[in-house]
Amino acid sequence: MFASFTLDTPGAGEVSRRDFVRFCSMAAAAIGLGPLAAEDFVKAAERGAKPSVIWLQFQECTGCTESLLRTSHPGVDELILDLISLDYHETLFAAAGHQAEAALKSAMETHSGKYVCIIEGAIPTKENGIYCMIGGRTALEIVNDVASKAGAIIAIGSCASWGGVPSADPNPTGASPAHAVLKGKTVVNIPGCPANAYNLLGTVLQYATYGTLPALDEEGRPKFAYGRTIHEHCPRRAHFDAGRFAEKYGDEGHRLGYCLYKLGCKGPATHANCSVLHFGEVVDAWPIGLGHPCFGCTEQKIGFRVPMHQTVEIYRPTPPDTYAPVNARQGTISPVATAIGGAIVGALAGGGYVASKKLSKAPDKPETPSKTGV
Numbered sequence: 332m333f334a335s336f337t338l339d340t341p342g343a344g345e346v347s348r349r350d351f352v353r354f355c356s357m358a359a360a361a362i363g364l365g366p367l368a369a370e371d372f373v374k375a376a377e378r379g380a381k382p383s384v385i386w387l388q389f390q391e392c393t394g395c396t397e398s399l400l401r402t403s404h405p406g407v408d409e410l411i412l413d414l415i416s417l418d419y420h421e422t423l424f425a426a427a428g429h430q431a432e433a434a435l436k437s438a439m440e441t442h443s444g445k446y447v448c449i450i451e452g453a454i455p456t457k458e459n460g461i462y463c464m465i466g467g468r469t470a471l472e473i474v475n476d477v478a479s480k481a482g483a484i485i486a487i488g489s490c491a492s493w494g495g496v497p498s499a500d501p502n503p504t505g506a507s508p509a510h511a512v513l514k515g516k517t518v519v520n521i522p523g524c525p526a527n528a529y530n531l532l533g534t535v536l537q538y539a540t541y542g543t544l545p546a547l548d549e550e551g552r553p554k555f556a557y558g559r560t561i562h563e564h565c566p567r568r569a570h571f572d573a574g575r576f577a578e579k580y581g582d583e584g585h586r587l588g589y590c591l592y593k594l595g596c597k598g599p600a601t602h603a604n605c606s607v608l609h610f611g612e613v614v615d616a617w618p619i620g621l622g623h624p625c626f627g628c629t630e631q632k633i634g635f636r637v638p639m640h641q642t643v644e645i646y647r648p649t650p651p652d653t654y655a656p657v658n659a660r661q662g663t664i665s666p667v668a669t670a671i672g673g674a675i676v677g678a679l680a681g682g683g684y685v686a687s688k689k690l691s692k693a694p695d696k697p698e699t700p701s702k703t704g705v
Contacts, residue, residue, distance in 0.1 A: 354414075358533045368540070375540045382539035383446040385438055385477055386420040389463050389470040390497040390506050391452030394525035395488040396422050401611035402528045415535055418446070421465075432466045439480055447535055448481035450474060450509045453490040453497040457505030471512065478513050483538050485519045486510065487531055492522035492552075493631040510551060519544055520551040524628035527608055530556045550631065552602070560646055561598035561625055565606050567591065580622075591619060595640035597627030599648075 355372040359365065375381075388396070417423065418438035424431050438446060455462035460469035468476075478484050486509040489495040497506035510518040521530050534545055534553060545553040562568065570576070570590040577585035577594055585591075592599070598619065605617040605625075618625055627633030627643070637643065 355536070358529060358536050364537070368537075371540050372536050375536075381414065381416045382535055383416045383418050383438055383442040384420075384449060384535065385418055385435065385446050385481070386449045386451065387470075387474060387477060388421050389450070389452035389454050389474070389491075390504070391488060391490045391495070393422055393451075395451050395523075395531075396420070398525040398610065399528045399531070402532075414532065415447075415539070418442075428466075435477075439477065443480045445482045446480075447483045447485060447538060448477050449485045449487055449531070450478075450491045451487050453494045453506035453508065454512050455497070455504035456507050456512065457503070462504040474509065474512060478516060483519070483544060484509070484513065484516060485521060485531065485534060487521045487526050489522045489524045489526075489628050489634055492520035493634070495524065496635055499635050517544070518551055519547065519553065521556070522552065522629040522631075522634075523603065523605075524626070524634065525610075527556070527605070527610060529608055530604070548602075552629075556604045556608075557602040557629065559602065559604070561601050561603055561606050561619070562645065563647075565598055565619060567619060585622065591622075591624040592642060594624045595638070595642055596624035597630070597633050597637070597643050598625040599645040600633060600643040601625050601627045601630050603629040 352369065352373055356366065356369040359369040359372060386396075419431070419435045421431065424434070426434065454460070454470045454474055456471060460471035463470040465473060486492045490497060490506075491509050494502075494506050494508050494511075497504065498508075508520075510516075510520065519534060521534065523530075530553065533555070538544055545555055548554050548557060550557075562571075565571075567588060567590045570588070571592060575584060575587075575589040577589045577591055579585070580594070585594075590596070596619065606619065609620065610616040615621060624639075626639065627637065628635075633643065
């Protein structure tokens with residue numbers, strides 16, 4: 332049912348248990364769990380407890396799917412065969428038409444109440460959703476049908492999480508995020524343009540192994556991935572603290588790797604783990620690592636809404652952001668404070684003068700007492 336893939340790495344298609352354990356350890360670490368969780372992931376996979384995944388695609392660029400395909404340790408074929416059971420995915424299907432629709436229906440019936448519904452892309456809502464139709468049904472119909480029988484619902488990417496590019500003004504199709512359509516249901520948002528594949532896989536493996544979802548923030552994002560701002564653990568943070576900034580692309584500061592804040596970096600207001608979990612297992616494969624400011628794609632009010640080169644307020648500043656400047660400006664003294672200070676000084680001076688007069692009249696030696704003591 333699925334298309335086959337040929338990987339460039341030697342021995343692709345054969346994953347040793349050591350490599351598999353290594354990958355499970357990476358997935359467990361990505362969601363903030365320890366080695367014991369990695370062992371549980373391995374045991375669950377070995378006993379065949381692979382979660383059924385139904386992956387829906389609507390208004391999007393397929394970037395999140397491409398991100399999954401770039402996961403190379405192990406490759407995408409091992410991910411599908413050993414970790415999850417990807418039972419429906421339009422892009423990866425070799426089948427089409429009636430065969431694809433039959434696979435969707437079969438997966439929903441076989442795994443009703445247990446499968447993971449992953450939504451990629453925004454959902455058009457205007458004019459009854461006619462702007463996106465698959466197999467004669469609108470995206471609205473499909474997502475409501477599939478989500479109604481799902482055990483867990485995950486919106487992957489900024490389009491599914493917030494509306495993304497399709498919802499940018501004037502939004503003629505009424506493109507909406509999954510949680511806005513599926514009101515009353517718990518939707519795990521994994522935003523990003525694209526989202527990191529490990530954030531998704533870690534979430535799915537936790538659900539498959541423990542039957543639970545990770546702790547979520549107020550916007551439905553897993554805290555393990557979106558609990559801190561990029562600015563807090565950015566490799567260029569030391570330059571920010573030292574006041575070293577790139578002023579324009581290609582200048583000396585930019586070539587030396589200085590902070591990109593003045594070029595419009597949204598890292599201080601963007602919650603994500605891009606700086607510590609790079610894409611495709613390639614070091615520095617993320618915007619700031621490649622010399623471009625963070626775009627803020629994981630934030631509903633920033634990505635695709637705030638101009639690229641506009642600076643943002645620093646969210647939740649941490650030391651040494653809060654340190655006072657070395658040459659801080661000094662305040663002025665008010666007239667009232669001057670008057671009070673003068674009165675105090677005058678009183679002290681007067682008291683000192685009186686005390687000195689008394690001391691000047693004191694005898695140099697004490698008088699010799701009489702023999703009678705009188």
